Amino acid sequence: MVEAERRLLANALLDISNQRFILLSESCIPLFNFPTIYKYLMGSEKSFVEAYDLPGPVGQGRYDHKMAPTIKLEQWRKGSQWFEMDRDLAIKVISDKKYYAVFGRYCKPSCYSDEHYLPTFVSIKFWKKNSNRTLTWVDWSKGGPHPSKFIRTHVTVEFLKTLRNNGSECEYNGKTTNTCYLFARKFTAHALDRLLRFAPKLMQF
Secondary structure, three states: OHHHHHHHHHHHHOOOOOOEEEOOOOOOEEOOOHHHHHHHHHOOOOEEOOOEOOOOOOOHHHOOHHHOOOOOHHHOOEOOOOOEEEHHHHHHHHHOOHHHHHHHHHOOOOOOHHHHHHHHHHHHHOHHHEOOOOOEEEOOOOOOOOOOOEOHHHOOHHHHHHHHOOOOOEEEOOEEEOOOOOEEEOEOHHHHHHHHHHHHHHHOO
């Protein structure tokens, strides 16, 4: 998974006009129109890679002590794989051999590199330039290994508005904002018809 992400970044970097890079899945949707998202990303002083220290079996429990001294337990981080980063960080990610090699050697099931490599690497090397959060909203309220899915009947204008303004507060360029998420998931293919129908009412196009 991480190898695929690095290849995607490497190919996107070939176009010198690409300055920001965001990983989305086929089940992600935008919550705002393109100009709004573009302005938010291009105006950001930091990248968006979620990283946090999580005790227990699905956090610190996935760490292999053979990773030391390159990666110590207190440096081990977990986070969403749905990242956004600027060009400088993207170059650092695809150029990394030191930390990537350690993950390749020791991050084996039940260690999942897509949940740990970027959060750990960015936290060790570039934490000052990282916002420490993801831009993709996901519903984990039901628990379990997978987030909630949203089908056709879930999609209403009111529901999409709540995803935009769900009571969250975060930091953007040193100031507090309520615009914390630009995307949301997981939406099934059957939800597409309603999403296309309601998008103009929400996004002013």
